[in-house]
Amino acid sequence: MTKMSKPVLLVGSLVVIVLILLTCILRRMFQHNGTSVEMWILMVFVGGMLFAVVFWLFSIKAFSSMSDSVTGLRESIRSIARVASLSERVSGGQGDEVETLADEINSMLRSLESAQKEAEQHRQEVVQAQKMATLGTLISGVAHEVNNPNNIINLNATLFSEFFGNISRILEDKYAQDPDFRLGNRKYADIRDDLPLLLKGIRESSSRISGIISDMKSFAQPDDGVRMEPVDVNAVVESAARLLKHELGVATSRFAVSCAPDLPAIQGSFRRLEQVMVNLLQNACQALSARDQAIKVETGFLPDGNAVTIKVVDGGRGIPRENMSRITQPFFTTRRDEGGMGLGLSLSRRIVEEHGGTIKFESVEGSGTTVLLTMPVERRDIRES
Numbered sequence: 001m002t003k004m005s006k007p008v009l010l011v012g013s014l015v016v017i018v019l020i021l022l023t024c025i026l027r028r029m030f031q032h033n034g035t036s037v038e039m040w041i042l043m044v045f046v047g048g049m050l051f052a053v054v055f056w057l058f059s060i061k062a063f064s065s066m067s068d069s070v071t072g073l074r075e076s077i078r079s080i081a082r083v084a085s086l087s088e089r090v091s092g093g094q095g096d097e098v099e100t101l102a103d104e105i106n107s108m109l110r111s112l113e114s115a116q117k118e119a120e121q122h123r124q125e126v127v128q129a130q131k132m133a134t135l136g137t138l139i140s141g142v143a144h145e146v147n148n149p150n151n152i153i154n155l156n157a158t159l160f161s162e163f164f165g166n167i168s169r170i171l172e173d174k175y176a177q178d179p180d181f182r183l184g185n186r187k188y189a190d191i192r193d194d195l196p197l198l199l200k201g202i203r204e205s206s207s208r209i210s211g212i213i214s215d216m217k218s219f220a221q222p223d224d225g226v227r228m229e230p231v232d233v234n235a236v237v238e239s240a241a242r243l244l245k246h247e248l249g250v251a252t253s254r255f256a257v258s259c260a261p262d263l264p265a266i267q268g269s270f271r272r273l274e275q276v277m278v279n280l281l282q283n284a285c286q287a288l289s290a291r292d293q294a295i296k297v298e299t300g301f302l303p304d305g306n307a308v309t310i311k312v313v314d315g316g317r318g319i320p321r322e323n324m325s326r327i328t329q330p331f332f333t334t335r336r337d338e339g340g341m342g343l344g345l346s347l348s349r350r351i352v353e354e355h356g357g358t359i360k361f362e363s364v365e366g367s368g369t370t371v372l373l374t375m376p377v378e379r380r381d382i383r384e385s
Contacts, residue, residue, distance in 0.1 A: 125347070143213045150213065154206040161199050168195070211242065230265035231273060233299055233308050233375075240277035241297070244285070251285035254294035263301055263308055264377045268355045276351050279344040280312045280371055287316025287369060302374065307357070310373040319363040327361060 174181055175188055182188065241248065241257055248255045284295045293315040300309045319327060328349045352359045357375035 146209070147213045150206055150209045154203065154210070157199060157202040157206060161203065164195070164199060212245075228267050229270065231268045231270050232265055233263055233273070233310060234259040236270060236273045236277055237297055237299060237310060240274050240281055243274075243278060244281050247285055248281065248295065251288050251291070252293060252295050253291045256294070256296045258296070258298045260298075260300045263299060266308055266355065266375050266377055268375070269351075272351045273355070276348040276373070277310070277312075279348045283344065284312055284314035284316065284369070287314050287318075289317060293368075305374070305376070307374050307376045309375075312371045312373075313368065315368040318365040318367050318369055319361070320365050324361065324363065328359075 171183075171188060171192070175192065179189055180187060183191065237257060237259060241255075281295070281297075288295070294313075295315075296311075296313045298309075298311045298313075300311070301307075302309060328345045349359050352373055352375065355375050357373060360372045360374075361369065362372075363369040
């Protein structure tokens, strides 16, 4: 019982007692001097008074209950203001207008909380985009600095290979005269077969550096977000694999790529799809607990759906069942302590959907994960993110 309802009931009880006493007194008076009409007037008067008292008591009680509900609502709002959290909720009365008001306020808070989360998601994506832009500038500069000396290495290795064709004849004549003669501190007989291979290795390594530099420059190149071009899915997979060659080599000794021949090109952005493949391969590497666990990438074509597919399979730890519905949600990550932001798969899903495709995950905890990308061959437009 509220603080206000106790005195109200006490006063109401006293009033009723007074009315009863007054009725008895008046009735006795009318019995001696009054008429039946006067008796009816008395009864109407007493009944009206009783009705007024009862109505007054109920009104006061209702007002008291509403006052308590409003007080509770006000305290809830003050509590939310103190903690500055949109996840809090207000509480109102039961079955009254204040409860309806509380429901409306809670609905507003849920909408604001959702808008706040969406704004934070966009803010994080902008920060990530700025970091990628900065990283792209850094990569472009590093690639340029590495490319200059590598060009000299490649040029000199090519020239020396031509010179060695003439030098080798002189060395062979010397070897015929003196089988034990030495080059530096080693016998020529021990290295004569290795010298051509050493030169070949220099040229191949220089060519490999050139390929890595080219991939780095392409990866760092700003993407306008709306450029449409025919994209070779196999080239996307191979480029991403080259970019992550070292990371893949550290993570597994069983990395394999199987590209279906003669795949039709899709319309889209090479760089965006490459970013998706980089994200998926990095996740696959991080899922492995031993180098003998495999990572396999396959491309294919679905004639019925007129679509190309990319499948990434890893033999890692898998994804727990309770996390399967959340893995593409922004900011969801199980690697936050290791610096994970939880944006990789969210951005990958967005990119795939921008290309009119789908991304599906199948996983059993402890038995690895399969990711299947499906993208239509004919795609005439791509939305700007």
